[in-house]
Amino acid sequence: MSEMLSLSRAAKLVGVTRTEFQKKIRDGEMISHDGMVSIENLLSCYPDAQLDDTAESRRVAQIKERAFGKRVFESVLPDAEVLAARVTELSRTLAINQGQVQQFNALLGKLWDKLAEVESRLGTESRATMQELKTWIKHEVELAMEPGFINPLAIKDAVLRITTAQVTVLPGKQEFLVEGHDSLLEAAIRSGIPLNYGCSGGNCVLCKARLVSGEVKKTRHHDFVIPEAEASQGYILLCSNTAISDVVIEAAVAGSVQDIPFQEISARVKSIGHINDDMLLLHLQTPRTQRLRFLAGQNATLRVGGSFSADLPIASCPCDDRNVLFHIHRQSGNLFSDYVFERLKEHDAVEMEGPHGEFILHEKSQRPLYFLAFDGGFAPIKSLIEHALSLEAGNICLHWFGSSQKNIYLPKVAQAWRDALDNFRYEEHIAGFDLRSVSGKREETLLRQLGNISSGDPDLLQGEIYIAGPEDAANIAERFFLDKGLPKTRVAVASVK
Numbered sequence: 001m002s003e004m005l006s007l008s009r010a011a012k013l014v015g016v017t018r019t020e021f022q023k024k025i026r027d028g029e030m031i032s033h034d035g036m037v038s039i040e041n042l043l044s045c046y047p048d049a050q051l052d053d054t055a056e057s058r059r060v061a062q063i064k065e066r067a068f069g070k071r072v073f074e075s076v077l078p079d080a081e082v083l084a085a086r087v088t089e090l091s092r093t094l095a096i097n098q099g100q101v102q103q104f105n106a107l108l109g110k111l112w113d114k115l116a117e118v119e120s121r122l123g124t125e126s127r128a129t130m131q132e133l134k135t136w137i138k139h140e141v142e143l144a145m146e147p148g149f150i151n152p153l154a155i156k157d158a159v160l161r162i163t164t165a166q167v168t169v170l171p172g173k174q175e176f177l178v179e180g181h182d183s184l185l186e187a188a189i190r191s192g193i194p195l196n197y198g199c200s201g202g203n204c205v206l207c208k209a210r211l212v213s214g215e216v217k218k219t220r221h222h223d224f225v226i227p228e229a230e231a232s233q234g235y236i237l238l239c240s241n242t243a244i245s246d247v248v249i250e251a252a253v254a255g256s257v258q259d260i261p262f263q264e265i266s267a268r269v270k271s272i273g274h275i276n277d278d279m280l281l282l283h284l285q286t287p288r289t290q291r292l293r294f295l296a297g298q299n300a301t302l303r304v305g306g307s308f309s310a311d312l313p314i315a316s317c318p319c320d321d322r323n324v325l326f327h328i329h330r331q332s333g334n335l336f337s338d339y340v341f342e343r344l345k346e347h348d349a350v351e352m353e354g355p356h357g358e359f360i361l362h363e364k365s366q367r368p369l370y371f372l373a374f375d376g377g378f379a380p381i382k383s384l385i386e387h388a389l390s391l392e393a394g395n396i397c398l399h400w401f402g403s404s405q406k407n408i409y410l411p412k413v414a415q416a417w418r419d420a421l422d423n424f425r426y427e428e429h430i431a432g433f434d435l436r437s438v439s440g441k442r443e444e445t446l447l448r449q450l451g452n453i454s455s456g457d458p459d460l461l462q463g464e465i466y467i468a469g470p471e472d473a474a475n476i477a478e479r480f481f482l483d484k485g486l487p488k489t490r491v492a493v494a495s496v497k
């Protein structure tokens with residue numbers, strides 16, 4: 001029987017997304033039993049999969065690098081102890097398999113003797129049949145032992161089992177891979193799975209989860225001692241352990257904004273980048289032990305200079321919870337904006353509170369994702385798209401409307417997604433007027449632009465729509481889709497000043 005692989009592991013082996021697999025399963029091109037596929041079936045769908053590297057995996061690596069920064073690729077191999085433990089585990093499996101092969105060989109020898117004994121008692125006619133059977137067995141055994149029969153994907157899978165371990169989270173059956181030096185918690189967050197946690201440092205106990213099967217290794221000392229009764233049931237801290245083998249855990253996953261606690265964090269300015277005269281990219285970094293837990297698309301309140309505050313959409317992905325980005329729009333006379341543009345500098349403290357807001361991704365939907373950003377509405381949309389990419393979502397389309405070309409202030413980010421991913425489309429639209437003030441003729445123009453998009457894309461009205469931007473423009477876009485008959489549950493809107 002052919003070896004079975006989980007969808008996550010199989011996707012990693014052939015260098016495609018799980019979404020592509022799911023499509024093949026829906027289309028009947030690939031057969032899955034309880035979330036597993038056979039290596040044989042995998043090879044028949046991807047005959048070139050034995051290549052070390054595929055164009056697709058290079059593209060996915062490229063997009064992840066652009067989206068999340070080089071940090072993702074800092075450490076591909078786990079530390080020496082974890083590596084040794086995984087090699088030991090693999091050697092144990094190899095030893096078991098070798099033992100089984102030896103037993104089968106011995107059994108084959110006995111079978112041969114038995115056949116010879118039976119043959120000696122047979123008549124001439126039956127002996128000919130027996131000879132035919134022996135010739136067939138000999139041929140099949142030789143065929144099975146030929147080195148060329150070894151499946152290249154099986155070799156690649158063995159290597160993958162040393163560099164990564166797969167985690168399945170119950171009860172939702174979410175899957176992710178642990179790579180490099182990552183703890184179970186870090187790997188989950190990078191994969192877009194919002195497990196419960198607080199300090200990331202072994203103090204708050206919020207990341208406590210039960211190990212159902214598999215082996216883990218403690219990678220960080222924590223002062224908290226898990227009570228004996230719980231430890232014997234398999235309870236561990238996800239922030240302080242990594243996986244040695246494939247593991248199954250039972251853990252709390254945030255399903256809504258209510259599951260995320262309110263936090264107050266004193267962050268530092270890592271960098272301030274001027275995108276243009278009116279727009280600035282503020283990169284805040286939290287302390288290691290107090291990261292900002294949020295869902296993509298949510299807001300945080302920033303306070304600078306002791307008393308100037310603003311509620312802003314987070315423009316980065318929860319998959320990097322220490323590095324939190326904001327797009328700051330210059331607003332003359334606004335004390336917060338003036339302070340950030342004129343006085344804030346690297347290493348300054350910025351108080352951060354939050355998160356809040358309900359503009360989040362409907363992760364369970366299988367529909368195509370459509371994002372409509374108006375001017376600075378790109379900030380929460382960027383967070384949602386990066387999260388969707390880490391979840392390996394299916395088809396994604398971004399329409400960015402700018403009051404002017406200058407208001408499409410980070411076109412290269414969107415162009416990079418489009419260039420790197422086959423399932424990503426991106427279009428820019430220039431309104432030619434201030435999208436913060438839309439009525440009369442301007443409203444007609446905007447509705448006409450939305451109508452052109454809709455009539456040119458038959459899938460648009462089948463998708464999940466996410467709209468973010470100045471209130472006027474966002475409200476008009478929302479009404480446009482509701483008038484087209486989309487239910488309110490499929491049109492999410494965020495107002496961004």
Ligand code: FES
Pocket residue numbers: 197198199200201202203204205206207208237238239240
């Ligand atoms: S996140 Fe606080 S102990 Fe693990």
